[in-house]
Amino acid sequence: MTIENSTKEEMLSAIPHLRAFAISLSGSVDRADDLVQSALLKALSNLDKFQPGTSMQAWLFTILRNDFLTQARRRRREVEDPEGSWAEKVAVMPAQGARLDFDDMLKALSKLPVDQREALLLVSAEGLSYEDTARICGTNIGTIKSRINRARSRLAELLKFDPDNDLGPDRLVKAALFMHAEP
Incomplete structure (x- = not known):
């Protein structure tokens, strides 16, 4: 061939x-x-x-x-390990905060239904259009938009996202900024 x-x-x-x-x-x-x-x-x-x-x-x-x-x-x-209790026992926890945040995001993503997770990842992570994502998933664009909306809402809930405190600099950056702001 x-x-x-x-x-x-x-x-x-x-x-x-x-x-x-x-x-x-x-x-x-x-x-x-x-x-x-x-x-x-x-x-x-x-x-x-x-x-x-x-x-x-x-x-x-x-x-x-x-x-x-x-x-x-x-x-x-x-045998499944949905809570990750077995996996936590064998995993080595990372030392970096960003890595911990990434791990938290992966755990939260794993708790989403597969249809929501795949729609969110295809559009958000892979940058595919809603049309291509709908074609891949074998459904219509409205369903994809709904799945993505539900996935984002559930992720925010699972990650305890607070838009007032979670957007912008993290705790360490804020502490450094405030420390240097005083004369």
Whole structure:
């Protein structure tokens, strides 16, 4: 099978985005790499089904998402750790505040329903349009907008986000500013 250079380039340029999406869906770098590899292999073996003129990235995202959902259905019989109690016992807590904030965000994201999480990540993290996201998720734009709105509201609730205190400089920056502001 001969693949055009433009198709190769489109697939290669999508890999970092696929990987980021897979990590956010699965919560595991190793599992994400497996998902990306599987999606690319499926895409290559079904390249004849790709419709020229449409978004290669959106098509690859759809394949990856469908593969993830299939695997999730299979794993339902496995022991789950939704609270992360087992994972907390084996994890080493990071020393940096930004890393802690990032971990908090990942935990909060993992508590969102998959449909809300994927819509939010495709639009917010990957920068895809609502139209492409709706196509990937197999639904309409209104549903995507609703999912994103609910996901953002739930994240704010889970992270105990207070717009009056949480926007702008963090505690350390504020303390430094106030300390240097006095003569």
